Amino acid sequence: MSVTELPTAGMLPGGPGEGVQVVIAGDEFPTQEMTLSIGPQHPSTHGVLRVVLTLDGERIDTATPVIGYMHRAFDKLSEVRDYRQIIALSNRHDWLSAFGNELGVALATERLMGLEVPERAQWIRMLMAEWNRVLNHLMFLGSFGLELGAMTPMFYAFREREDIQTLMEMATGARMHFTYCRVGGLKEDLPKGFLLYSEVLVKRIRHRLLDYAGLLLGNEIFKKRTVGIGVLPGEVAKSYGVTGPILHASGVAEDSRKTEPYLKYSEVEFEVPVGEHGDSFDRFNVLYHRIEESLKIIEQVHDKLPPGPVMPGKMPKYLKPPEGWTYVRTENSLGETGYYLVSRGETTPWRLKMRTPSFHNVSMIPYLLKGVLLPDLIAVLGSVFFVVGDVDR
Amino acid sequence: MIFYHFFSNPWVVFALKLAAVFIFFLTAPLVLGYVEHKGLAHMQSRLGPMEAGKFHGWAQLIADGVKFIQKEDIIPDAADRHIFALAPMVVIIPVSLVFLVIPFGPASVSCHAPAGAGGCGFWGENFDVGIFFVLAISAISVIGMLMAGWSSANKFSLIGAIRGAAQLIAYELPLVLAASAVAMQAGTLSLVGIAAAQDSYWFVFPQIAGFIIFVIASLAELSRPPFDMPIADSEIIFGHMTEYTGIRFGLFLLSEYAGIVSLSAIAVVLYLGGWHGFLVPWIPGPIWTLAKIGALSFLVIWLRATYPRLREDQLQKMAWKYLIPIALVNILLTMIFKVAF
Numbered sequence: 001m002s003v004t005e006l007p008t009a010g011m012l013p014g015g016p017g018e019g020v021q022v023v024i025a026g027d028e029f030p031t032q033e034m035t036l037s038i039g040p041q042h043p044s045t046h047g048v049l050r051v052v053l054t055l056d057g058e059r060i061d062t063a064t065p066v067i068g069y070m071h072r073a074f075d076k077l078s079e080v081r082d083y084r085q086i087i088a089l090s091n092r093h094d095w096l097s098a099f100g101n102e103l104g105v106a107l108a109t110e111r112l113m114g115l116e117v118p119e120r121a122q123w124i125r126m127l128m129a130e131w132n133r134v135l136n137h138l139m140f141l142g143s144f145g146l147e148l149g150a151m152t153p154m155f156y157a158f159r160e161r162e163d164i165q166t167l168m169e170m171a172t173g174a175r176m177h178f179t180y181c182r183v184g185g186l187k188e189d190l191p192k193g194f195l196l197y198s199e200v201l202v203k204r205i206r207h208r209l210l211d212y213a214g215l216l217l218g219n220e221i222f223k224k225r226t227v228g229i230g231v232l233p234g235e236v237a238k239s240y241g242v243t244g245p246i247l248h249a250s251g252v253a254e255d256s257r258k259t260e261p262y263l264k265y266s267e268v269e270f271e272v273p274v275g276e277h278g279d280s281f282d283r284f285n286v287l288y289h290r291i292e293e294s295l296k297i298i299e300q301v302h303d304k305l306p307p308g309p310v311m312p313g314k315m316p317k318y319l320k321p322p323e324g325w326t327y328v329r330t331e332n333s334l335g336e337t338g339y340y341l342v343s344r345g346e347t348t349p350w351r352l353k354m355r356t357p358s359f360h361n362v363s364m365i366p367y368l369l370k371g372v373l374l375p376d377l378i379a380v381l382g383s384v385f386f387v388v389g390d391v392d393r
Numbered sequence: 394m395i396f397y398h399f400f401s402n403p404w405v406v407f408a409l410k411l412a413a414v415f416i417f418f419l420t421a422p423l424v425l426g427y428v429e430h431k432g433l434a435h436m437q438s439r440l441g442p443m444e445a446g447k448f449h450g451w452a453q454l455i456a457d458g459v460k461f462i463q464k465e466d467i468i469p470d471a472a473d474r475h476i477f478a479l480a481p482m483v484v485i486i487p488v489s490l491v492f493l494v495i496p497f498g499p500a501s502v503s504c505h506a507p508a509g510a511g512g513c514g515f516w517g518e519n520f521d522v523g524i525f526f527v528l529a530i531s532a533i534s535v536i537g538m539l540m541a542g543w544s545s546a547n548k549f550s551l552i553g554a555i556r557g558a559a560q561l562i563a564y565e566l567p568l569v570l571a572a573s574a575v576a577m578q579a580g581t582l583s584l585v586g587i588a589a590a591q592d593s594y595w596f597v598f599p600q601i602a603g604f605i606i607f608v609i610a611s612l613a614e615l616s617r618p619p620f621d622m623p624i625a626d627s628e629i630i631f632g633h634m635t636e637y638t639g640i641r642f643g644l645f646l647l648s649e650y651a652g653i654v655s656l657s658a659i660a661v662v663l664y665l666g667g668w669h670g671f672l673v674p675w676i677p678g679p680i681w682t683l684a685k686i687g688a689l690s691f692l693v694i695w696l697r698a699t700y701p702r703l704r705e706d707q708l709q710k711m712a713w714k715y716l717i718p719i720a721l722v723n724i725l726l727t728m729i730f731k732v733a734f
Binding site for chain 1: 433436437438439548549552618619621622625626627628629630697698699700701702703704705706707
């Protein structure tokens with residue numbers, strides 16, 4: 001299947017009310033295409049993504065995502081902040097996987113400086129990254145249901161998220177923007193009782209996941225709305241640079257935790273769930289099973305967590321990585337996040353370029369939405385998991 | 394004696410009945426709305442309203458109503474002002490008229506009502522063609538929906554209104570077919586007569602297919618989940634109600650909840666034996682009717698917490714491919730049994 005043509009910038013329709021008169025020869029009933037602007041304020045686009053649609057009845061002719069409403073110049077700003085400050089900065093843009101983002105910055109800086117991170121810190125980082133992944137995926141499990149009109153999973157998701165946020169607050173002191181990583185290790189060790197609560201929570205969430213399976217995965221209407229909708233073949237997904245659960249749903253098991261393990265991912269056992277058809281249902285299913293795999297990893301961390309310090313003994317007062325560059329890729333909650341870090345030996349990076357998964361996921365929208373019905377827009381948008389802050393940075 | 398004369402005036406009796414129907418029309422949706430708030434909340438591990446009126450937020454919907462009245466009534470510049478303003482009335486008046494003919498209790502044995510007061514019993518008016526009246530008049534609401542959608546000058550409103558109209562055309566047919574099988578079995582079109590005919594057994598047992606069709610079609614006609622595409626909030630904001638504010642919006646909401654109560658009441662009369670109770674026959678008929686209406690309405694709320702919404706074309710497919718043929722077969726079977734036995 002070939003990649004469909006993207007509408008060029010010149011074709012970008014203007015505001016609402018500007019339609020194109022289309023008269024089909026021989027047709028007695030000339031119809032007019034309607035331009036519909038979904039967003040930036042619209043209940044189905046979580047955040048401020050705008051999608052400009054041209055509709056033929058309820059069928060979508062073209063869909064053009066308009067991004068940039070949330071551009072906060074992360075890349076540029078990090079050129080004037082030192083490395084410790086960037087960690088606090090980096091968990092802002094993708095607010096749903098804050099820990100995963102700060103982890104990448106710390107990893108890149110450490111690699112450039114050649115720092116050795118203590119064993120215990122690496123295990124705890126992995127534990128937190130996986131909890132963050134569960135936190136993120138629960139959000140999308142819930143919101144996908146809500147967009148299709150099933151409101152209950154959303155509230156269940158927030159019930160579980162509340163528990164996990166309480167857990168992460170115990171260690172980090174924050175519920176959303178954790179800022180727990182430090183270059184070289186972690187802010188501090190886990191508090192007393194953390195592991196106990198973590199174990200309880202793994203069991204509780206594993207049990208409650210059955211609620212989602214019952215409400216959505218086994219629901220006939222849910223299947224009718226998602227099976228065969230927004231099919232994304234693996235080859236097309238790869239050509240667009242899509243990663244994470246969406247790529248896995250298309251049958252490609254590319255996961256940097258497996259192919260290029262960082263932290264201690266090579267020492268734990270887990271699977272990368274893959275889908276068969278690459279439709280909306282598969283994407284949702286993969287997301288669901290990713291939570292189970294994350295819980296498996298968390299359990300293994302509980303067993304294998306070694307004692308020891310969480311920061312190297314002596315850290316320089318000013319972090320000055322030597323001149324050079326590095327590229328770190330991590331499997332973040334929504335897909336592969338890349339950090340291209342260039343240093344000229346100063347206290348601030350010369351350049352820090354982030355490759356975020358949501359940007360590439362959103363680039364799929366024109367391909368996936370071509371020719372589908374307006375109600376399926378929701379089933380597609382909800383399953384192309386993205387965070388608008390992560391698109392625009 | 395004066396008292397007796399006062400109540401033998403048909404106009405007085407009729408006015409009192411109208412007042413009772415009107416009060417029921419205004420309060421029942423509020424009670425249902427409160428039950429929906431609390432019921433949904435508890436199904437979703439929330440508390441729901443807890444503040445208004447001190448005790449578990451019982452006054453929340455009254456507060457909401459007061460708020461709707463206070464809000465500014467905004468009519469968009471591009472809107473067709475008169476039609477825009479008229480649409481909520483066109484939606485709500487037919488819904489309120491339905492309550493006029495719903496029987497809540499049996500006819501009283503010693504009847505002193507004067508001629509022209511609609512007979513005696515717990516109903517506003519006993520039409521000979523009650524079921525016909527109800528089904529005909531409840532279909533008028535969709536005109537209000539179309540008016541709202543077209544006059545709002547909003548694309549989301551327009552899509553919602555067209556969806557609503559398409560849905561009504563598809564679902565009015567199974568609704569009428571299912572109801573006419575019941576009328577055939579009872580041998581009367583009068584709602585009072587149909588309820589009275591269920592003395593020995595409820596029609597839900599012989600007409601189980603009809604009952605299921607009636608409930609599904611009612612849900613679609615009310616635009617309630619899983620058939621709420623005309624107001625699908627994640628796709629088209631709020632359908633035909635997108636541009637409405639203040640009390641006009643409040644009227645739309647009131648008509649939605651009143652519609653749930655009225656269609657539940659019709660289903661109770663047609664299938665669930667009306668005022669006829671079971672096991673505890675000393676409970677008065679009107680209480681039975683109200684309890685059954687409540688139970689059916691709760692089912693509507695329950696479905697909202699459980700199901701995602703279908704797509705418009707899937708809904709149409711279901712109506713034309715399954716519901717209408719099954720309803721036709723149901724009528725045929727009813728006819729055969731009616732003639733044979």
